[in-house]
Amino acid sequence: MKNVIATRVALLALCLLLFGTNQSGVAQAAPKGEKKAKSAVGAVDKAYLQKIWDGWGTLDAAGQKQYYAQGPHVFFDDEPLKFSSWDEYQATTAKELAEYKTGRFTVNDDAEIHKSGDIYWSAATVASDMTQKSGKREQATFRWTAIFERENGKWLIVHEHVSVPMPE
DSSP, rough: HHHHHHHHHHHHHHHHHHHHOOOOGEEEEEEEEEEOOOOOTOOOHHHHHHHHHHHHHTOOOOGGGGGGGEEEEEEESSSEEEEEEHHHHHHHHHHHHHHHHHEEEOOOOEEEEEETTTTTEEEEEEEEEEEESSSSSEEEEEEEEEEEEEEEEEEEEEEEEEEEEOOO
């Protein structure tokens, strides 16, 4: 457990070192009751994050290709631990999603979006509500961090980390 915590702290420190902590580059979800101003055209915003998760809710991993950079990129998921490309990620995820008949994901109001130079990085918790084909319902909240780079006019995920908190 101590190694897991130390690793997470080291990764966070590395992200902060690489991407900075300039508060002027932080975009958070608007408090309830307040309307959020429209972001710049083509920017990564909470609506874009939700669009990605709405795509996952269709349970079609192949359809998610449009949001992920192709080629050698690292994506971390709860299981298996690591994928070295979108193709690996898609193949494994498609098999897992085939066990479900419904899925719904909601990016929570704690979403933060940071812009640093030519990248965006986001961090949020995501609520999931999925039903297996057997009828068993699974609800959870997990952590999601993603790094986006612009490719051919579109913001694509070049690194992603999804994790489920360990049970107490």
